[in-house]
Amino acid sequence: MQGRVAFLPYVPIRLKAQKPKPFPEAPRTLGEHLKRCRLARKLSQKQVAKLLGVSPxxxxxxxxxxxxxPTRTIPTILRFLGYNPLGPSGPGSLPEQLLLGAWERLRGDSSRR
Structure with missing residues (x-):
């Protein structure tokens, strides 16, 4: 069969699917908050990485x-976000407690100790 190409009839195909949302409606993780904030500001991952002092x-x-x-980058991330992703709810897990502690140190709060 060398030199021959099989003939396949033209069949129109329509793929139906919703486009994925660029970020979750209600972000639950620090990474989701970071992505939502980055996209809202129309920044690339490379630009955010430079602001945060990490790689893209x-x-x-x-x-x-x-x-x-890592814990050492959380204050920088919180400054970039401009808010505490935990919101008014209290911390539950150890990473959330570390995040809240970093946020309080960043703001200068000492009332929660």
């Missing part, structure tokens, strides 16, 4: 929840 691959991993940010 690190930002990608945080946004996809493959890894979590």
């Amino acid at each position: 691959f690190t930002v990608l991993n945080w946004e996809k929840n493959r890894t979590t940010p």
Whole structure:
């Protein structure tokens, strides 16, 4: 069969699916908050990485929840976000407690100790 090409008739195909949303409506993880804030400000992962002092691959991993940010970067991330992702609710897990502690130190609160 060398030199021959099989004839496949033209069949129109329509793929139907909703486009995925760029970020979750109600972010639950720090990575989801980071992605939502980045997209709202129309920044690239490379630009955010430069602002946070990390590599673009690190930002990608945080946004996809493959890894979590180390404690030392949380104050920088909170400054970038401009808010505490935990909101008014109290901390439950150890990472949430660390996040809240970093937020309080960033703001200068000492009332929760």
